[in-house]
Amino acid sequence: MKHLILSAAALALSASLATAQTVRMGTEGAYPPYNFINDAGEVDGFERELGDELCARAELTCEWVTNEWDSIIPNLVSGNYDTIIAGMSITDERDKVIDFTQNYIPPAxxxxxxxxxxxxxxxxxxxxxxxxxxxxxxxxxxxxxxxxxxxxxxxxxxxxxxxxxxxxxxxxxxxxxxxxxxxxxxxxxxxxLGGGVGLGIRESDTELRDKFDAAIQSMKDDGTLNAMIKKWFGDEALVY
CATH class of the missing domain: 3.40.190.10 (Periplasmic binding protein-like II)
Structure with a gap:
C-alpha cells in the first residue's frame, strides 16, 4: 500500500512538472507582420515563428492565446497566459508592472x-x-x-x-x-522610441524569463534571429 501511495505521489509530481512546462504565449493577432491570424484561423507571423523556436530551444511546450491589446498586460498579470509576445516595446513605465526579456527586435x-x-x-x-x-x-x-x-x-x-x-x-x-x-x-x-521589443513576463516568473533570455541570446549568437527578422521585415530591417 505504501508503495502504491508513493507511486501515486510520484505520478502526481510528474504530471505537475509536465504541466509546468506548458507555457501560454499571449499575443494580439492583429499587428502584421509581428503577429496576425491566418486564413486557417491560427496565429501567424514573425512572433509565431520566433515564439515556436524559442520554446523549442528552451524545451518548453507552448500554446498560443490571443488577447485584445488594451488589456494584454492586465491579463498577463492575472494569469490568463504566461508571456506577452506581441510587438511590445520595452519601456520604463511597463517595466514597473511586468518584467521583460532582452529585446528580440532592436529599438526601431x-x-x-x-x-x-x-x-x-x-x-x-x-x-x-x-x-x-x-x-x-x-x-x-x-x-x-x-x-x-x-x-x-x-x-x-x-x-x-x-x-x-x-x-x-x-x-x-x-x-x-x-x-x-x-x-x-x-x-x-x-x-x-522605446528599448526594442521583448517578451513580457510576470515579475514573479524569473525562471521563465531566464529561459527565454537564454533562448533569445542563442538565436542572436548563431544568426538565426537576424535571418528571421529579414525574412519578415525585409533586408533593410535593423538587425543585431
Missing part, C-alpha cells in the same frame, strides 16, 4: 503615414493605437491624439479623414504604405 523607428506628405504631424489630429508608446508620444507632442483599440482602425481613421496621420511602428506601416498605390505616404520625421 516609429513613423507617420498620411494622405499627404505635408500633413501636420506636430499640431494636427494623429491616430494611434491605445496604450502604445506611439499614443503616449502623440499625447505629449502638442498634436491632438485619437486613440483606437486596433491598428487597423488607426489606418481607417486616416483614410476616412478623421485623422491627419497615423503614428505607429514603421515596420507595421511600411507594407501598408507600399501596398496603398500612393494613397498613403510618409509624413514628418521618423521618431526613435
Amino acid at each position: 523607428a516609429s513613423a507617420y503615414a498620411a494622405l499627404s506628405a505635408d500633413a501636420d504631424v506636430s499640431s494636427g489630429v494623429i491616430a494611434a493605437q491605445t496604450a502604445t508608446i506611439q499614443a503616449a508620444h502623440v499625447a505629449e507632442s502638442g498634436a491632438t491624439l485619437l486613440e483606437y483599440p486596433t491598428p487597423d482602425e488607426t489606418i481607417a481613421a486616416v483614410r476616412n479623414g478623421e485623422a491627419d496621420a497615423v503614428f505607429a511602428d514603421k515596420d507595421f506601416l511600411a507594407p501598408i504604405v507600399a501596398e496603398s498605390n500612393g494613397q498613403l505616404v510618409w509624413a514628418g520625421e521618423d521618431v526613435q
Whole structure:
C-alpha cells in the first residue's frame, strides 16, 4: 500500500512538472507582420515563428492565446497566459508592472503615414493605437491624439479623414504604405522610441524569463534571429 501511495505521489509530481512546462504565449493577432491570424484561423507571423523556436530551444511546450491589446498586460498579470509576445516595446513605465526579456527586435523607428506628405504631424489630429508608446508620444507632442483599440482602425481613421496621420511602428506601416498605390505616404520625421521589443513576463516568473533570455541570446549568437527578422521585415530591417 505504501508503495502504491508513493507511486501515486510520484505520478502526481510528474504530471505537475509536465504541466509546468506548458507555457501560454499571449499575443494580439492583429499587428502584421509581428503577429496576425491566418486564413486557417491560427496565429501567424514573425512572433509565431520566433515564439515556436524559442520554446523549442528552451524545451518548453507552448500554446498560443490571443488577447485584445488594451488589456494584454492586465491579463498577463492575472494569469490568463504566461508571456506577452506581441510587438511590445520595452519601456520604463511597463517595466514597473511586468518584467521583460532582452529585446528580440532592436529599438526601431516609429513613423507617420498620411494622405499627404505635408500633413501636420506636430499640431494636427494623429491616430494611434491605445496604450502604445506611439499614443503616449502623440499625447505629449502638442498634436491632438485619437486613440483606437486596433491598428487597423488607426489606418481607417486616416483614410476616412478623421485623422491627419497615423503614428505607429514603421515596420507595421511600411507594407501598408507600399501596398496603398500612393494613397498613403510618409509624413514628418521618423521618431526613435522605446528599448526594442521583448517578451513580457510576470515579475514573479524569473525562471521563465531566464529561459527565454537564454533562448533569445542563442538565436542572436548563431544568426538565426537576424535571418528571421529579414525574412519578415525585409533586408533593410535593423538587425543585431
